Amino acid sequence: MPDDLLTQDAPATYDASSIEVLEGLEPVRKRPGMYIGGTDERALHHLVAEVLDNSMDEAVAGHANRIEVELHADHAMTIRDNGRGIPIDPHPKFPEKSALEVILCTLHAGGKFSGKAYETSGGLHGVGASVVNALSDSMVVQVARDKTLYEQRFSRGVPLGPVEKVGAAPNRRGTTVTFHADADIFGHHKFKPARLFKSIRSKAYLFSGVEIRWKSAIDDGETPQEATFHFPGGLSDYLRETMNGASTYAEAPFSGTVDFQQKFRTPGKVEWAINWTPSRDGFLQSYCNTVPTPEGGTHVAGFWAAILKGIKAYGELVGNKKAAQITREDLIAGGCALVSCFIREPEFVGQTKDRLATVEAQRLVENAVRDHFDNWLAADTKSAGAILDFLVLRAEERMRRRQEKETQRKSATKKLRLPGKLVDCSSNTREGTELFIVEGDSAGGSAKMARDRKTQALLPLRGKILNVLGAASSKLGSNAEINDLTQALGVGLGSRFNIDDLRYDRIIIMTDADVDGAHIASLLMTFFFTQMRPMIDAGHLYLACPPLFRLTQGAKRVYCIDEAEKNELLEKGIGGKGKIDVSRFKGLGEMDAKDLKETTMDPASRKLIRVTIDEDEPGETGDLVERLMGKKPELRFQYIQENARFVAELDV
Numbered sequence: 001m002p003d004d005l006l007t008q009d010a011p012a013t014y015d016a017s018s019i020e021v022l023e024g025l026e027p028v029r030k031r032p033g034m035y036i037g038g039t040d041e042r043a044l045h046h047l048v049a050e051v052l053d054n055s056m057d058e059a060v061a062g063h064a065n066r067i068e069v070e071l072h073a074d075h076a077m078t079i080r081d082n083g084r085g086i087p088i089d090p091h092p093k094f095p096e097k098s099a100l101e102v103i104l105c106t107l108h109a110g111g112k113f114s115g116k117a118y119e120t121s122g123g124l125h126g127v128g129a130s131v132v133n134a135l136s137d138s139m140v141v142q143v144a145r146d147k148t149l150y151e152q153r154f155s156r157g158v159p160l161g162p163v164e165k166v167g168a169a170p171n172r173r174g175t176t177v178t179f180h181a182d183a184d185i186f187g188h189h190k191f192k193p194a195r196l197f198k199s200i201r202s203k204a205y206l207f208s209g210v211e212i213r214w215k216s217a218i219d220d221g222e223t224p225q226e227a228t229f230h231f232p233g234g235l236s237d238y239l240r241e242t243m244n245g246a247s248t249y250a251e252a253p254f255s256g257t258v259d260f261q262q263k264f265r266t267p268g269k270v271e272w273a274i275n276w277t278p279s280r281d282g283f284l285q286s287y288c289n290t291v292p293t294p295e296g297g298t299h300v301a302g303f304w305a306a307i308l309k310g311i312k313a314y315g316e317l318v319g320n321k322k323a324a325q326i327t328r329e330d331l332i333a334g335g336c337a338l339v340s341c342f343i344r345e346p347e348f349v350g351q352t353k354d355r356l357a358t359v360e361a362q363r364l365v366e367n368a369v370r371d372h373f374d375n376w377l378a379a380d381t382k383s384a385g386a387i388l389d390f391l392v393l394r395a396e397e398r399m400r401r402r403q404e405k406e407t408q409r410k411s412a413t414k415k416l417r418l419p420g421k422l423v424d425c426s427s428n429t430r431e432g433t434e435l436f437i438v439e440g441d442s443a444g445g446s447a448k449m450a451r452d453r454k455t456q457a458l459l460p461l462r463g464k465i466l467n468v469l470g471a472a473s474s475k476l477g478s479n480a481e482i483n484d485l486t487q488a489l490g491v492g493l494g495s496r497f498n499i500d501d502l503r504y505d506r507i508i509i510m511t512d513a514d515v516d517g518a519h520i521a522s523l524l525m526t527f528f529f530t531q532m533r534p535m536i537d538a539g540h541l542y543l544a545c546p547p548l549f550r551l552t553q554g555a556k557r558v559y560c561i562d563e564a565e566k567n568e569l570l571e572k573g574i575g576g577k578g579k580i581d582v583s584r585f586k587g588l589g590e591m592d593a594k595d596l597k598e599t600t601m602d603p604a605s606r607k608l609i610r611v612t613i614d615e616d617e618p619g620e621t622g623d624l625v626e627r628l629m630g631k632k633p634e635l636r637f638q639y640i641q642e643n644a645r646f647v648a649e650l651d652v
């Protein structure tokens with residue numbers, strides 16, 4: 001048959017049209033976790049932050065002074081500002097589209113890359129607005145510019161028509177975004193008025209030049225349905241409110257603002273407020289360009305360095321030799337602090353911006369705060385003396401506690417009958433020791449080789465522990481696994497429980513990264529939550545994060561925690577030579593000691609999740625545990641996967 005006939009007869013199916021390219025915002029819908037860190041309640045609320053941060057950037061740049069945030073009855077959100085308005089003129093690169101459409105339908109489109117339109121902004125990747133658009137079943141953007149009102153509508157990231165003039169706007173300017181999150185992505189999660197209210201109010205404290213109005217059609221019985229926030233006093237007012245009348249060592253907080261331009265000839269500024277109190281635990285809330293950074297970062301490191309060096313220098317000046325013993329731990333214990341910096345082109349870890357990584361911020365903040373702190377201590381010797389005495393006392397207490405623990409543990413190890421399968425560590429002080437609760441004997445094998453004998457102990461559990469929620473309390477004491485665990489911990493069960501007897505600093509649950517592992521981890525967490533709650537409250541309980549994949553390319557090897565991270569790295573490359581070899585760990589037992597050590601056990605390179613109870617909603621955590629550990633086992637794995645962030649905070 002002649003060649004041309006062959007081609008004529010073949011159906012025209014395999015041509016360019018059969019090559020698929022994920023276009024526009026499809027990748028966001030396919031893998032939302034990569035852009036907003038998940039699809040849970042926290043991720044849902046993050047959508048509001050993305051849109052609100054754009055309005056805040058407009059305000060901080062001096063173009064807006066009012067922002068309105070409204071939660072509607074159907075859980076749609078409206079965020080309106082009186083800024084310059086997102087540009088609607090045709091985009092030079094895509095003349096057939098408006099800049100508005102390019103911004104909302106293209107990743108990495110924005111006005112914050114070069115610092116020309118904004119000096120210091122929370123936005124920097126040019127993805128926030130488009131991600132919200134992609135994950136909303138409906139989004140309407142109105143722009144009031146040049147006395148005209150424009151509008152464009154979208155659904156799941158796709159424009160429903162071009163930008164249109166919809167009326168006159170003689171006395172108005174700015175941007176209004178209304179979106180309704182897509183239930184296909186966020187499932188049953190809904191906006192919580194209390195959570196929104198709190199984060200919106202903190203924004204107003206962070207930038208005193210803005211007034212934020214809040215309105216909610218949903219009444220949760222505790223959150224005001226209307227409010228206006230404007231705080232000319234900035235962070236000192238915020239600190240006073242957060243500390244809620246607690247007695248303090250300094251009469252007024254140590255607070256201030258330094259403009260980096262004036263001091264260091266570089267754009268940006270830092271604002272802070274701190275006071276010390278005997279009556280509650282300390283805290284530090286930090287922000288960069290009004291974006292909360294719950295995991296801190298370089299700005300926070302700079303802040304503590306300034307305070308620590310300042311107080312030690314002051315101690316030396318007044319001849320208090322004990323001041324040299326103060327550590328950062330003592331400062332943090334009773335210190336309540338707020339730090340907010342504005343810098344150009346900040347670098348964060350991840351799109352949800354939990355930790356600031358810009359190296360320069362450390363130096364800028366440290367130098368700015370240090371000068372002021374020295375002056376403040378010298379000018380207010382009464383407060384300075386009170387703080388110094390308090391910190392010295394804390395340092396002494398800390399050292400005494402450590403000594404007590406040393407003796408305590410020595411006697412405890414002698415007296416106690418320890419379970420036979422416990423592989424104990426050799427340190428005779430509790431400080432710095434860790435107990436890994438491991439799944440199965442095989443995992444115990446590599447863990448034994450990977451551990452640091454001095455500080456890391458292992459307790460292998462055979463199979464699943466008793467589900468304490470379903471069990472009568474008499475059964476608890478006779479369950480072998482629970483008995484072994486309680487003995488190894490040294491704390492006693494029920495009325496004999498005493499947290500002071502705890503034999504290790506950290507208790508780390510280390511299970512396989514699969515359904516069974518997650519089940520065992522949730523059984524253990526339930527046990528601690530219901531029987532040894534003070535251990536969680538005191539921050540002793542952790543989850544290990546073993547990786548699921550290892551990528552090897554030539555001499556280079558990296559580990560990935562999940563499928564999404566693996567795919568991201570495969571796309572980006574890992575910087576080695578040749579083909580990338582992917583291996584999937586089926587369980588901890590499959591990892592060799594070197595892998596296990598590097599990724600999961602060695603404090604220098606591993607990742608741990610600290611298990612915490614959501615302070616805002618402790619009752620809810622109880623309900624959830626009850627619901628999940630009660631009747632429906634299949635929900636548990638999903639719970640761990642989706643809600644890990646709800647009960648856990650990262651601690652690297």
Ligand SMILES: Nc1ncnc2c1ncn2[C@@H]1O[C@H](COP(=O)(O)OP(=O)(O)OP(=O)(O)O)[C@@H](O)[C@H]1O
Nearest residue numbers: 054086110111112123124125126127128129130175
């Ligand atoms: N309310 C607004 N007023 C004026 N311009 C806006 C507004 N919202 C968005 N923009 C413009 O749209 C651009 C894209 O916003 P988007 O949220 O996608 O990314 P970004 O803020 O630049 O960075 P990030 O992804 O880190 O949030 C911004 O850089 C800004 O130029």
